[in-house]
Amino acid sequence: MASLLITAHSVIITPTGTSTRVVSPGYVRVADGVIVEAGEGRPADPPDVDLPDGLLAPGLVDLQVNGFYGHDMVDADEAAWHTVVSRLPETGVTAFLPTFITAPVETQAAALRRARDILSNLPAGTRVLGVHLEGPFLSDKRKGAHNAAHLTDPSPEDVAALLETGLVKLVTLAPERNGALDAVRTLTEAGVLVSVGHSDATAEQTAAAADAGARMVTHIFNAQSGVHHRDPGVAVQALIDDRLSPGLILDLHHVAPKVAELVFRAAPGRVVLVTDAAASAGMPPGTYELGGEPITMPEQGPPLRADGTIAGSGLRLDEAVGNAVGIGIDLVTAVDAATRVPADLIGRPDLGRIAPGAAADLVWLGPDHRTRTTWAGGQKVFEGGS
Missing domain, CATH: 3.20.20.140 (Metal-dependent hydrolases)
Structure with a gap:
């Protein structure tokens, strides 16, 4: 099962049954292109990607x-x-x-x-x-x-x-x-x-x-x-x-x-x-x-x-x-x-949020809100923004 763990300075999450909020620090865990866990803090296991500043947001x-x-x-x-x-x-x-x-x-x-x-x-x-x-x-x-x-x-x-x-x-x-x-x-x-x-x-x-x-x-x-x-x-x-x-x-x-x-x-x-x-x-x-x-x-x-x-x-x-x-x-x-x-x-509740069960479409926005890295279905599809 392909997996990915991203930790970040800040993450914007939409927990089930609650409104969207920013957590800092935060993390997102992905398996086979789908978000399986997202929350505040830092997991015990080492991340595959650590984002030192800016915001990890939904794609x-x-x-x-x-x-x-x-x-x-x-x-x-x-x-x-x-x-x-x-x-x-x-x-x-x-x-x-x-x-x-x-x-x-x-x-x-x-x-x-x-x-x-x-x-x-x-x-x-x-x-x-x-x-x-x-x-x-x-x-x-x-x-x-x-x-x-x-x-x-x-x-x-x-x-x-x-x-x-x-x-x-x-x-x-x-x-x-x-x-x-x-x-x-x-x-x-x-x-x-x-x-x-x-x-x-x-x-x-x-x-x-x-x-x-x-x-x-x-x-x-x-x-x-x-x-x-x-x-x-x-x-x-x-x-x-x-x-x-x-x-x-x-x-x-x-x-x-x-x-x-x-x-x-x-x-x-x-x-x-x-x-x-x-x-x-x-x-x-x-x-x-x-x-x-x-x-x-x-x-x-x-x-x-x-x-x-x-x-x-x-x-x-x-x-x-x-x-x-x-x-x-x-x-x-x-x-x-x-x-x-x-x-x-548009009828796609599996998109546009960081929550368990959603597609792992993610974007790292810098402090200027400019895109630095983008993932689609947990796969990196852009890297190099500044």
Whole structure:
């Protein structure tokens, strides 16, 4: 039985039946890729790995990755998938949802079939939990970087075509579109997480989506109706509705620090940190693609379309955790928002926590919250961060 004992300066653990907490010092014992013991103190037997500073945390879980390292996931070939899956552990991410943005339904269906064929032959690295379809059932009033020519209502036939491969685990849609609430019900019954996003919906329409089964809001405050004292929109409902988990791009550009703090304070235990990373993430300034459209990565700030619209981000998820701590969010809450909360939301309680029975997906974050070492299923898949 393959085993691993890690001792650490600090460990963030989620004991069975209790809330997540930090213990210092702490340890994690792994057998055959699964955590069998985790706790405070130091065991009598010598560790295989001792981490002298920083934090041993669960592997990070990102529900929105359009691309990374120069590759756009929607049209990635096998080599590109290999690159992204093998390199995302550099950012502390051990599980993710590759995200396909708006395209004609038949194009997305073909991309899903291509991904299905590739996924059976990927290297060790970040787990692919399924696919997030961000569109094409979005509002043309809140399209952001999406191509308005391909936006459409969610017909039963289109929904069925996209569900055919079984890969779709998350769909972002605008609930005000014709047929959208029926689509929410169909998707939910199929085990797909539905998120309200790129939407001009009222708070009441957003609540109706939650009544139908929606449980998330995509990148809160970005490309959606917001907070107005006489005309509340998607963002208001996301903050006050305990059924909804607001996704938050915490690169300090998409949402101002004070507003990000508001999100955490208004939705305790529900915030999901996401990167919304585009192909330009992890790359130098230059021109890349998002959904077949050119985007430019500047020296500072997020990638942009030619018209100045923000087009995804260049954010790392470990950086988002560090940014959360930097604006005053406590460490446990920040880490939970990038681990346990998204894992539970996507229906994977075996991920996103350090607890007996969970997968041994782990990340050593330095004092700056930057990834130093990453393990997936107890196997080291990245080492060398500083």
